[in-house]
Amino acid sequence: MQDAGMKHALALSALLAAAPATAQPLATPLDLWAAAWRANDMAALIALYAPDARIVSAFVPDAAEGSDAVAELLAAETRSAIGRGMRLSGVSLRQFGPVHLATGDALAVLTLPDGSVWRCPLRFSLAFIHDATGWRIIEQHTSFAPFQDE
Numbered sequence: 001m002q003d004a005g006m007k008h009a010l011a012l013s014a015l016l017a018a019a020p021a022t023a024q025p026l027a028t029p030l031d032l033w034a035a036a037w038r039a040n041d042m043a044a045l046i047a048l049y050a051p052d053a054r055i056v057s058a059f060v061p062d063a064a065e066g067s068d069a070v071a072e073l074l075a076a077e078t079r080s081a082i083g084r085g086m087r088l089s090g091v092s093l094r095q096f097g098p099v100h101l102a103t104g105d106a107l108a109v110l111t112l113p114d115g116s117v118w119r120c121p122l123r124f125s126l127a128f129i130h131d132a133t134g135w136r137i138i139e140q141h142t143s144f145a146p147f148q149d150e
C-alpha cells in the first residue's frame with residue numbers, strides 16, 4: 001500500500017511526462033494567491049487549490065489534504081485576524097513540464113482584534129498545475145523564517 005507522499009510523487013512524475021503548454025505566466029496565479037490572502041477572501045483563495053491539494057503549514061500541526069481539509073486549514077489560519085498584509089521577496093519561479101514551482105520568502109502581517117500587529121516571516125513553496133479550469137495549487141509548504149529587520 002502506498003502512502004500519500006508516494007501517491008503524490010507518482011502523480012507528479014506522471015504529470016511531468018505529459019508537459020502541455022501553459023496559457024499564462026506563473027506570476028499571475030502567484031499574484032492571485034497573495035492578493036486573495038491579503039484581502040482575506042477565503043472563497044477566492046480556496047478556489048485556487050486543486051480538489052486533492054495538500055498543505056503543510058507552520059501554523060498548524062497536521063497537513064491538510066483535499067478540498068475540505070484545505071478550506072478548514074485556511075480558515076483556521078486566519079480566523080482571528082481582522083487585517084492582513086503580505087510582502088513576497090526572493091521569489092523563484094521554475095517550470096517542470098506542466099508543474100510550476102514558486103518558492104520564496106514572505107512577510108505576513110496580521111492585525112488582531114485587540115489592534116496589535118503580528119509580523120511573521122515565512123518561507124513558502126507552492127506547486128501549481130494548469131488544467132482545464134486554470135491554475136491550481138497542488139502542494140503548498142509554509143515554514144517560519146528567521147526574522148529580518150526591514
